[in-house]
Amino acid sequence: MRILLFTGKGGVGKSTVAAGTAALSASRGLRTLVLSTDAAHSLADAFAAPVGAEPTRVAENLFVQQVDAQRRFEQSWADIQGYLLTVLDVVGVDPVAAEELTVIPGAEEIFALLELRLHASSGEWDVIIVDCAPTAETLRLLALPEALGWYMERIFPFGRRMVRTLKPVLSKAAGVPMPEDTVFDAVQRLHGELDEVRALLSGPGASVRVVLTPETVVLAEARRSFTTLSLFGYRVDGVVANRIFPDEGGDAWRSGWVAAQEKVLLEMEQSFAGLARWRSTYRTGEPVGVEALRLLAEDVYAGTDPLAEPSGDGPLRVERTASGAVLSLALPFVTKGEVDLKRHGDELVVTVASYRRLLSLPAGLARFRVSGARVEGGALQVRFEETAT
Known part of the structure; x- marks a missing residue:
């Protein structure tokens, strides 16, 4: 099974490129799922089709899902949230405010990744394409499993034993209830699931593809993303330069943009030498719908295999x-x-x-x-x- 994650600075068109790659994959007879971990879901708009919380068929072999974070939240976080709400109630925090305070930042993206884990283990899909949140959120998200793993290996066992042994004393001293075993079990379960996600996304069949536009600021962020993704052990297999002005002559304004983009594109070629580098020309109209997206991807990948597994040993x-x-x-x-x-x-x-x-x-x-x-x-x-x- 092939897993592809698309990320990039907000507004560069990563959702469109991800959707186009999925449409191209499905057209080749591969059973393809594309799902969004971005809180600002836009896949339904890209495909011009209603998309639900379960995989929704939009074309032959092509399914789209916008994850129901609330449902996954209830499955993976409810016990932990219940305990936190009890603590906040004891110290007098307003119930409405407490509800907000007990939702972890980036929860929707995290639980979407847990949904990815379920799909990957189901055996139903040949290709899973993930439309990630903008770069900064994606990097924080992909660093989470390892950070939580450090806590679970070194702090969690000691904390659990201490609470179990000294629970009456700690409750009295702290003035708030100590967590039950169900809370510790929930944290351990969440860690196990996220650890599986990390192993899946850093494995040989998974890679990240960075989408950028030929602008100096965007290219600089793409380079930083490449560094950080490598730091955490994730493979970057290529970059897609999107919204390139065609060099068709015209007025001074267009010529100025073409020249500026060419300069950045040359820097991109030098920066990402050794990775696949694709280009997407600015179109006269927005690609919407399965066929338009497929044609976009055909042009972008220009006869290369967009689903080729990354080579080498990894970072x-x-x-x-x-x-x-x-x-x-x-x-x-x-x-x-x-x-x-x-x-x-x-x-x-x-x-x-x-x-x-x-x-x-x-x-x-x-x-x-x-x-x-x-x-x-x-x-x-x-x-x-x-x-x-």
Whole structure:
């Protein structure tokens, strides 16, 4: 099964490109599902068809879903929310305000990813295409499973044991009820589901495709997205430059835009060398409906396979050496001064700008010491050597 996630800065046309790719996939006889994790659902508008909370057939082999976040919320978060509401009630928070405070930020996107997990395990689909939220929200969302995993492995077991042992004392001291086992079970279940999502999206059959428009600010954000997605272990398989003005002559205004876009497009080619790079020309009308979207995708991919699985080992790899090993983490566009690296026990803490990743070292590396690190060729390389005895 092939999983493709489309992301990009808001307004670049990622939903249109995602929908077009889905329409092209279905036209090739592949049973295709396209779903939206963007709170501002626009797939129904793109396909000019009513779309429900369950997969809705809009053409042969093509199904669209706009996830019912409320239903998934009730399934995955209700026990946790119930406990939080009880605590807020005890401390006197207004019930309406409490209801809002207990909804986690980005909940709709998170529960849409849990829906993706269910579809991926169902065996019903050949291709699943995800229309993600704009870039910043997508990056925070894809970092969540690993962050929650760190908490679950190190803090959660201790907290659960402490609450179970000292519950009467803690309740009296804190003045609020302590969580029941059902709350801990719900947190553990949510972690397990998100961990499955992470494994699915960082696996060999999944990749992220970045959509941009040929503008300097948009290109800069696309480069940062590539870096951050690689940092968290997600493959980027290509970029789509959308809304390119055709060079057909005309007035000075059009010629100015064409020249400015060409400059940015040249930078894009240089920035993403090694990845697939596709272009989509600005059309005279908005592509709406299955056939118009399919034709758009035909032009964009121009005879290449839009569903080809990414090659290579992915952003993270470990190679053994005579004295130890070298861990390489792809960090495109990053210089040495922009990376902070620390070792904390069996973990490497890698920080790039405002994003931090905790890499749990495999047993084979955890017993080695870090002997050096460098940033070279768009990758962080960390050398490990066996500790002298």
